[in-house]
Amino acid sequence: MSDLDALKYPIGRFTRPGPLDANARAALVSAVEQAPAELRALVTGLSDAQLDTPYRPGGWTIRQVIHHVPDSHANAYVRMKLGATEDAPTIRTYQEGKWAELPEARTGPIAMSLDLLDALHRRWVAFLRALPAADFARTVKHPDWGVMTLDDLLAQYAWHGRHHAAHIRNTVGIRD
DSSP states (O other): OOHHHHHHOTTOOOOOOOSOOHHHHHHHHHHHHHHHHHHHHHHTTOOHHHHTSBSSTTSOBHHHHHHHHHHHHHHHHHHHHHHHHSSSOBOOOOOHHHHHHSHHHHHSOHHHHHHHHHHHHHHHHHHHHHSOGGGGGOEEEETTTEEEEHHHHHHHHHHHHHHHHHHHHHHHTOOO
């Protein structure tokens, strides 16, 4: 892995896990549940200068990352609900890079996105915990990623929260 790839993917690239058992699924749901508090803890007390520091050359700032996570996870929540209620729906992509360049993502206070993430994840986790185990095998069709099960999406977004938390940790010099 190149130095730039190590900065881009500090916990490695996402890999699909395949079907999950109940324990693995519960651990991923817990990771989704804990992500908002982890991100909030990482950025509490950071100055505007720190929030406006990119996590890698040419990358987003910590502020943009904080605004990106609820954008991404709101899409994930909707994708999973579509997958749970429709037969193999084709889900939409969104231009995350363009969303990150919008004014509120570049300069807005992070509290609004942290609060949104808290509420979104509470609702998402309630949905995930109530979903019958068999429904995690249901699928969606993503234009770039192909056919994905709800287990795949769960694993991807649990990874996504950890991925961006690692960007912040590395940028501000927090070691595990």
